[in-house]
Amino acid sequence: MFDLYTWPTPNGRKVSILFEELEVKYSAIPINIAKGDQFLGKFKTISIDNKIPIIFDYEKKVYIRESGIILIYLAEKYKRFMPSDENRFDTLQWLMWQMSTLGPICGQAHHFLYYNPGKSKYSENRFKQTTENLYKILNNRLEKFQYVSGANNGEYTIADIAIWPWIARHKRHQINLNDYPGVLRWYKEIYDRPAVQKGYHIPHFEEEIPL
Numbered sequence: 001m002f003d004l005y006t007w008p009t010p011n012g013r014k015v016s017i018l019f020e021e022l023e024v025k026y027s028a029i030p031i032n033i034a035k036g037d038q039f040l041g042k043f044k045t046i047s048i049d050n051k052i053p054i055i056f057d058y059e060k061k062v063y064i065r066e067s068g069i070i071l072i073y074l075a076e077k078y079k080r081f082m083p084s085d086e087n088r089f090d091t092l093q094w095l096m097w098q099m100s101t102l103g104p105i106c107g108q109a110h111h112f113l114y115y116n117p118g119k120s121k122y123s124e125n126r127f128k129q130t131t132e133n134l135y136k137i138l139n140n141r142l143e144k145f146q147y148v149s150g151a152n153n154g155e156y157t158i159a160d161i162a163i164w165p166w167i168a169r170h171k172r173h174q175i176n177l178n179d180y181p182g183v184l185r186w187y188k189e190i191y192d193r194p195a196v197q198k199g200y201h202i203p204h205f206e207e208e209i210p211l
Helices: 010-022 041-046 067-078 087-115 121-142 158-167 181-191 194-200
Strands: 002-006 026-030 054-057 062-065
Touching: 002 010, 010 067, 010 087, 010 158, 010 194, 041 054, 054 067, 062 067, 067 087, 067 158, 087 121, 087 158, 121 181, 158 181, 181 194
Parallel strands: 002 026
Antiparallel strands: 002 054, 054 062
């Protein structure tokens, strides 16, 4: 059993999607970051930086923070969605690409293109162009392989689970997925997974999953 402190953001959704894929019991605890819940109550005492998601593992009596580490922790605990062969490091490389590059850049794209349009043309252009380049990198990979890692056997891993919720915001990035056929094919395949459909709407429905 786990507690999941979360909100419907790409980082929150990647963890709820993995929980649904694993079919383990968890309780979702909403932390409304728009209202400042991350600075209040119990969450303030368990978070080092006021960020979601955080999980609590009742078996191990431990809190795990940072979405990428949470995915690794759960994948290793249940021995699923993480290759044990040479593709393990390929999976980790793509997970780190999402954590260090795709997520931060797309987060800035959201900030300027979606939430604050017209306030800084330079910033909008910069992050739009950088985001387009990241989609090209991902597309180059997905035109060659079914999933981002596990090239030898087409294995769906935590790297896909981490990246997909960010691509689900492609409209906020002002990206047309038809321009990236490899990404579009991969995006639709993962969209069709029941666990993804369910995990996306944790802790509550915010919007239909964009197609």
